[in-house]
Amino acid sequence: MQQPPQKQPQSYRELEALMSTEYATLSKRLQQTARFMLDHPQEVALATVAKIAEQADVTPSTLIRLANSLGFKGFSEMQQLFRSRLVDELPNYTERIRAVRSATGETPDSTQLLWEFADANRAVLEQLPSRIDPESLEKALDIFEKAHAIHVMGARRSFVVASYMTYALAHVDKPALLVSGLGGMYREQLRAMSQHDALLTISFSPYAEESQRACEGAKQRGLPIIVITDSHLSPLASFADVVFVVNEAEVKSFRGLTASLCLTQALAISLGMRQDKAREKAIQQDQQRNP
Template sequence: MEVTELVPTDLDTLKDHIVRRYDDLSPRLQQVADFAMAQPMLVAVETMVTIAEQANVPLSTLSRFSNAMGFSGFSSMQAVFREHYFNRPRDYKERVRKARNEAEFGPDSAAAIFHDFGAANIEALEQLQITVSPQKLDRAVALLEGAGTIYIQGMRRAYPVAFYLWYALMKSNNNVVLVDDNGGMLSPLTRQMNEKDVLVTFTFSPYAPETTDVIELAYKKNVPIIAITDNQMMEQGNKMDVCFEVQEGDNLGFRSLSCSVYLAQTLAVSLMCKDTN
């Protein structure tokens, strides 16, 4: 019996649909997919004509793309984008900016940088709360709960979050392995990984080749992959069973890890709560 997938009702689920179907789309439809993933707010607020012009495709291609994603037409797909952005909280950033403007400190002072990082992180965390669907969180926790061994991997900037999740889950009843390349142990640590396990990977641009290798190995071994990344349309995005896209706060060229740690905490505590039931 053929299972019919439900039409996406939130932007997070729609992004998953786009990533899974991307390789099967025609070049024209991939062009729309690229634009929609890169400019979701424009898709939410602009007219169909403007979107077609900016994506450099005919109007009919937008309709065909919407149909390919399971919608009856472009307007019904656009409603998912609009729902996401119209419900986005908007007052925190303005309040922080006002507090900074009223304070007596210079634009490059430690206090100013403190406020700017705070504003960027608040906005990023609020955005993540809107973007991540409960269904995706449940799928990730279910994979972790059913895993024989949980492998956790992240390199360079992503390593602190991977280490935190490993540290948190060491307190649980789960078998947990932190996959890193200290002492050339990357290959020995992943040799026993199999389809009964799960890989949790943290990867941000520029993507570390070590992480790419671990993802490829897990995919070939049919190991479920949970990814936390900054771009769901990354080259290996369609190999993820669950993919959380995070846009971290950024100030003076320094990207935060607040959203990634937030997700890691959520997964760890949710799994430990399952252990006590």
């Protein structure tokens, strides 16, 4: 173990960086230890060498060796950085954001903006679940469950939400089609909607023409329609069998997507769980019939 003269990290951040760069040069056990520490920083901050070693499934010596090879005199010295991280990151969030704001002279605008965004989106998420009607959720899931396939439509900003929904649905084994308009083929994609399917449209002000067309098309063909939008007065709302109205954060006149994504995520996974249950049931009944 030839030891390159190493500068000892002075902050948790530096330590994190050092661990990443040195990771490849470490031995198997030391890598295992490093990974555990990066993954469970607060465990490392508070537990004893013996406990951490046990959880990381290595021996205490290994922890000390890792600390040494990262330039520390001993493990305790390294642990101090993990502790400082706890303390640095703990302070009451609202206080902290105020502090960042007031210290505007020193902190770069970008950091301040990040705090504002995070805070605005956080606030939105706090409200979201209580503003979504449980019955609507269940109704939407009923529709999705019955549908052979789900067409998902979202233009411009909403496209992000639509593509995430398509991704998530595919991952719970629900056939999903993203109405993307790729190749100028909106019309063709809409024609592919059968009456056994369902349409999910996401649309925010200013409501894209295409989204309305999609809903009209679906209506004609008799598909159930679910809409995620930003107002009860949205032109999309009138088409819908189920409407979800979400309030997105707005900073510097840019609107977020956090709430919509959170909702679609919950929808997709709830659907997945329903399907799992239904399948289990089917298997059980099958077994009872042919024992």
